[in-house]
Amino acid sequence: MSRFAQAFDTRPVRLFGSASLKAMLLAGLLALGGCGAGGFSLAKADVDRSVVTSAVSPAAAPGDAGLAADQATIRNAVSSADVETLAGKELAWANPETGSRGAIVKLAEDKAGGRLCRRFTTTRESFDGVALFVGEACMAGYGAWRLESFSAAPDSAAGSPSGTGISS
Numbered sequence: 001m002s003r004f005a006q007a008f009d010t011r012p013v014r015l016f017g018s019a020s021l022k023a024m025l026l027a028g029l030l031a032l033g034g035c036g037a038g039g040f041s042l043a044k045a046d047v048d049r050s051v052v053t054s055a056v057s058p059a060a061a062p063g064d065a066g067l068a069a070d071q072a073t074i075r076n077a078v079s080s081a082d083v084e085t086l087a088g089k090e091l092a093w094a095n096p097e098t099g100s101r102g103a104i105v106k107l108a109e110d111k112a113g114g115r116l117c118r119r120f121t122t123t124r125e126s127f128d129g130v131a132l133f134v135g136e137a138c139m140a141g142y143g144a145w146r147l148e149s150f151s152a153a154p155d156s157a158a159g160s161p162s163g164t165g166i167s168s
């Protein structure tokens with residue numbers, strides 16, 4: 001094209017090659033403009049209190065239901081054990097519902113006040129740790145056993161492996 005014809009050329013001059021490049025540049029400029037105008041500062045950021053999630057009440061702690069289920073399993077193991085055959089040996093128990101397990105030791109039987117009772121010490125290994133418990137199960141009648149007492153052993157320190165009285 002001659003120089004004279006170029007002066008009257010009406011075709012648009014392309015500064016940028018494609019429309020997508022123009023869109024990317026425009027988006028980048030807008031983003032930089034937003035940062036420069038007000039800026040983003042972590043010091044200005046605040047906790048969003050409008051988002052609320054569910055909470056678990058202390059009364060409905062999952063460990064309480066798990067301990068009750070484990071107590072029933074321990075009671076069943078103590079009541080069905082042959083005390084004479086065990087004679088100082090450990091009696092293992094496991095509860096597939098809670099995933100807890102342990103060993104019953106020091107199982108002793110006596111007839112106090114005409115009732116057949118069995119005293120024992122047991123470990124309980126669960127998701128919240130290892131603990132040592134002492135308890136007593138007595139025959140309630142018609143072959144049914146009842147757990148009369150079940151509490152943490154007085155010499156076991158909570159959360160302390162050395163307080164369990166069991167060597168590894």
